[in-house]
Amino acid sequence: MKKRGMKMKRILVGLISLSVLATGHEAEAASCKINVSYNKQFYKIDGLPIANKQYGMARSYNPGANKTMLQSYQQMKKAALKKGIVLDVVGTPGAYGYRSYATQKQLYNQYINLYGFSYASKISAKPGTSEHQLGLAMDIRDGTNFGTLNTAFEYTAASKFIHENGQRYGFIVRYLKGKEAITGFMYEPWHIRYVGVTHATRIKKENVTLEEYLGIAGRKKLSVGQYKVNGTLCKYKR
Template sequence: MSKFSILVNREHLLPETYIPSPLTEPSIPFSAPPGDKKRLLVKDAATAAEELFQRAGKEGIRLCGVSGYRPYSRQQELYRAALAKREKLLRKTGEAPMIAVAPPGSSEHQTGLALDVSCPSENYDLEETFALTPEGKWLSAYASLYGFILRYPRGKETLTGFPYEPWHIRYVGEPLALYLSLTGLTLEEYHLL
């Protein structure tokens, strides 16, 4: 297994002190302002993202990075806010949907290998409808050629522990990305082999 095949989820946590190195800012369009940590990725993932976005641009596809690296402390803030929102909804409606925000330590964004991607037609939002856009379809078809997988595919929610996220790509390196893409396996299933 390569260093890029690390499994991070609710059962395989990163320590609070984990900070990937080296982090660098890829030369791709981002919705976050310059200097924001969201614009950072591990060097190999950043290089692959540049190549992926460059090819997309040549084919008339306008991709935009929304969120890359996220430190443990920021994930903790997001998770607490999601819990509060879920609790409020539960009190109001009696129903509580699955929390899409990962608990601290279980977010792939902390690895610097994950990148949320959107496009202008989605107003740079992270929505399931991204999958229906030309950009979403292109990303699904070509991400693996650059070492990325669509990490949370439809129909695999019980395996990954996360809802379907067509915008969330994860760098695993080209050989593994191609293998997972061809077999339809998730990273969880791969780690069970």
């Protein structure tokens, strides 16, 4: 009897692991597909608006700063202030990081005149490709330190706060150190992008760029033949 019981148990365990595998496989098949859509103004990937060197916006897309982003930013600012940290948004007062196509064009041309095309394109987005035009990005400075935007920002309390807590309010630090080859931009500890709490939490946990997270570029090195889409482990088709 005892022997038979063991055998039954083995069979049961086998069945359970088979069903787990099958469910995992179905989930993988559904979410490993990258859904790109364009509404004649901007691209969305799996429902998330995107602006980068590959996916641009219409010149006429002029949404202003996103209202949900603003509410989340105000909450984050308040939380920081409780710890004596002053977050401040760089740029036109009241614009909260928003830049129109025309403003971006002006800025981009200024950088080209100052530094030449090659360097300018690493620090500034071509008009129509900036997350600032998307209305979902802001450049943050430490309110107690009014220096210009440079990588020394990472040593400020404001930088540490957004890096460690931004995801709780739906923000990610968008252009990470050492990820220049993937994002196409130099390290910008001050540039935050609003993606909502769920996505931001996953992105932060995985320490990846938005491109890697969405599975559209520079796939993070996992085991051979694997990549991630939206936090889900996928396999390359061979």
